[in-house]
Amino acid sequence: MTTATRHPVELRYATTSDVESTADASRVLLALEGSRGTVGVRGRVKDSALFRDTLTAAFGILSSDLRYRGKDRTAYLAYLMKQGKRATAQIWEAQKAFLDNALDGEEKQDALLDPVLTVDPDSVSLEVFSRDESAYARLSFDNGLFDGREAAHGSTFLDVPADLPARMDRLRTYLPVSLDAHVALPAKAAREPRNVEVPHAWLRGFLQVQSAATLPSSTCELAPIDLYNLLFALRTRKAKKAPRALRFELVPGAAPRLVLEPWELVLECHGGKYTGTSPAVVRTFGRQRLMALARLLPHAKSVRLQLMGPGLPVFWVIDMGSATLTLGLTGWTESGWSSAAAFDVLMPRAVPEGLAQSLRDRLRAEGPLSFETLVAGANGATKEQARAALQLECLRGRVLFDLSKGQYRPRDLMATPVDESVIRFGSEREARAHRLLGDGSAGAGEVKLTKVHDVVGEGTRIHGEVVDREAVRSFFPSFLLDLEGRVKEATCGCPHFRRSGMREGPCEHQFALRLAYSRRRTEEEALRRTPEGRKLIRAETRSYVRRDAESGQEMVYRVSLDGQIVAVEWGLRTGEARHQRLWFDSDAEARSAYFTRLETLSADGYIDAASSLV
Template identity: 85%
Template sequence: MTTATRHPVELRYATASDVEATPESSRVLLSLEGSRGTVGVRGRVRDSALFRDALAATFGILASDLRYRGKDRTAYLAYLMKQGKRASAQIWEAQKAFLDNALEGEEKKDAVLDPVLTVDPDSVSLEVFSRDESAYARLSFDNALFDGREAAHGSTFLDVPPELPARLDRLRTYVPVSLEAHVALPARPSQPTREPRNVEVPHAWLRGFLQVQSAATLPASTCKLAPVDLYNLLFALRTRKAKKAPRALRFELVPGAAPRLVVEPWELVLEAHGGTYTGSAPAVVRTFGRQRLAALARLLPHARSVQVQLLGPGLPVFWVIDMGAATLTLGLTGWTESGWSSAAAFDALMPRAVPDGLAEKLRNRLRAEGPLSFETLVANAGAPKESVRAALQLECLRGRVLYDVARSEYRPRELMPTPVDEAVIRYGSEREARAHRLLEGAGEVKLTKVHEVVGEGTRIHGEVVDREAVRSFFPSFMLDVEGRLREANCGCPHHRRSGVREGPCEHLLALRLAYSRRRAEEEALRQTPEGRKLIRAETRSYVRRDAESGLETVYRVSLDGQVVAVEWGPRTGESRHQRLWFDSDAEARGAYFSRLEKLAAEGYIDAASALV
């Protein structure tokens, strides 16, 4: 990784963070970075158990890394050499050198930003991003948690030594606990002065951290769970291990009914007890990376309610744990480390058009008035809602505005001393940048065939006119039910040389982006009378699960010219059929959409969205 793909940051800590525990009292000493001015907070903690467990869970998310790591076989090769087996010294030296280089590169890749601590007039918050770039967490402590709170407002970085999370377990609930987070902590003989540390943060890591913030500003489907629902889910995941796909956690949301959590591939249905879903239409959303929820287990004794915000396929899902005086927001990214899914997901998060000066105007208002809701910001912005949302997304990508998911408010927060250039993190790689340039050309990326394979996924074929290569390529790939790449093909030199081992080529990326954009446009067009007039043949499946027996009833409705065909019945039983002929296409189309709207009103869920 070259220097051009990294963001240099200098960190100056006067001393290291520590925990001092004695039989009479305990102190949590957090060392803050000193180049950002005077920032800090101190006070006596009222609920030491909540404070300890919330911090421990947050630091656990910070250290989590679920990336696959290959096994070191050098010791085994040395053993074979001693036994006279076929393992030469050249093989041993070559593998040892390879592993040394791999580990060195992994250490450089792990050079990430320290946690961000922000002191606001109403709270103090801590933001972390996991090392594998898959989980974001924001822990917020209200002022009610502290007695005698003294604070200097602002944002800066927090020093977290490797031994700090273990030392938090020394805190006891029967001993008074105090917090002291400051740039210049009291001098301690056991903590010598530290030298400045230079960190080169990869743009890929910074891109992931900021795009989660940008995603939080998007509209979402929200459901509420009881703490026992989270316990049941964690227990089910801990006692089962899926050996084959699909491995999603599926949310089935029906207005007026309690949300259902379905654990795949066992189709284990968990009924929620936190209230009914208040959305306007039925929805089913599949989320992935459910094993990362194990980090929330330590918070169960303190949880009062759980809120889940579902943005949609491929986008992050936010879990908000309300613990009274503390709130933890956990954002789980919906893309994979390979960058295949992230290219399409991040494309949806980038603001399209922002009027000049609007982003700066909104940021200055937040700095002057404090946390504000989206509706309040729109009221006096003098711009449409879409423009205001795009401007706030842009400020989140620059690291100057934070969206508080738990309170649905925007807050000022300076991640860096200078704003991050969104153009630097716009693309994850040079191939992704070339893919977007291909999309900008009119007619250079065409979808030639989209084939929905029931139970397997979607097979996409296309044609990409590459003017730099002075030829056309015909990429194709298949997306399985989990959104992962299968059976990718392209005739370009990059794909012929390495396939997708080094990531997809620009032609595959361009085709993937074109497919995502067309699907979004088609779904939006289906909701308009003009768009419905263009539909002459279509098939939709709707399902509804019985609350008592758990059995599913499936409706399959098809439109083909002047004919509407309906098939319904239990998923595993015998189905009934009906065919209706009409005098015109318009009458058949009206009857078709009326039947779909009636099914949605009766609590049936569009099954096509469950396969996205």
């Protein structure tokens, strides 16, 4: 990775964070970065157990890394050598040399940004982002948690030594605990400045996941016992085959259901009823990351979910009274190129000149404000323009959306704003893919979807043609999008793929095809909701399901439109199905009957199974 793909940051800490304990009291000393001026907070903690458990959980998310790592077979080769097997010293030395070379830049790649501490007039918050770039968490403490609170408002970085989580874990709740977070702490030796080169990919993930919180979403409430049941089921089972999704079934007027795949284990929830206007199914992946919430179960009072949609982040808001943890999980544990198509929609398009600056200045002057309040004073700007401007400020790291309270807050991630054009794309190949799609760049190409084939039990096979005018030729990429939204069996005829296959990531033509497919699906779903779009549909098949609350069995309806024919197939998923075929005098009559049947099923609480697809 070259320097052009990194953001240099100099961190100046006067001392190291520590936990001081005596026989009578404990004090948590948090060292803050000193280049931002005077920032800090001090006070005695009222609920020591809540303070300890929430901070430990946040530090656990910070250090989490669930990416697959291959096994080091060096010790096994040494064992074979002792046994006289065919494992020569040359093989052993060659593998060691390869590992040393492969891990040469590992220390630099892992030198990520420290957590961000923000002191506001009404709260103090801590933001962390996991090493595998798949989990974002914001821990907020209200002023009511502290006695004698003294604060200097602002944002800066927090020093977290490797042994700090273990020392926090040893805090005794029967002793008084105080917090002292300052730029310069007394009686400590000064430290040398530390230079950190933050990868743009990590910074992009941090800002985009946080920016995703501003998107429209489906909201549902869970009881703490529902979270316990989910974590217990995940801890006592291990899926050996795909799909491994956590499926949310949302029916208006009914409590949400959680379904664990591939066992189809149904967990009935005991929180509030779903208040949405239409039934929905949302599938999420990377569910093992939820085990980080186990430490918070004794303190949880309620759990709220913000479901952005297939492939987009899911936010879990854990309300613990005077503390709130917001956990944002990306669509996949490995935030690779499969999710690039989903994050592509997060970037704002057209923002009026000066609107972002005026909204940020108002937040600095008046403090946290809701979106409606900001729009009301936005000098005639529309809601869409104001939302795009605020999202742009989130991507620059200058504004934070507090999902737990539904408010925007001023927060400077860096001393200078992040250039969104630098982190616009995850890699150079992704930037070239957008050029091929014609996203406002010269020499644009053309991307065509030549065949989309749904393979039952496997996923969707996608073929395309990419006209690369810069290379003066066409390429024909293809791949299989499996049931978990991952890309498999990818092919392309370009030199990059012929040289290294998928070992160095996808080529720009595969990127462009994946983005084109995602955009077309989004456009088709939006178009079919309009009368004009429905007139273009001549053949289509939809499946609707409804689960019986008592027996847990699923009733499945499969409705098909084919010209002047409407075919209906229904029955229990595990039983025999009944069939019906209806002929009409014209395509318009058949189309009207088809959509009337779909609307009737939705009104009866049936869920469109297609909405659960990635």
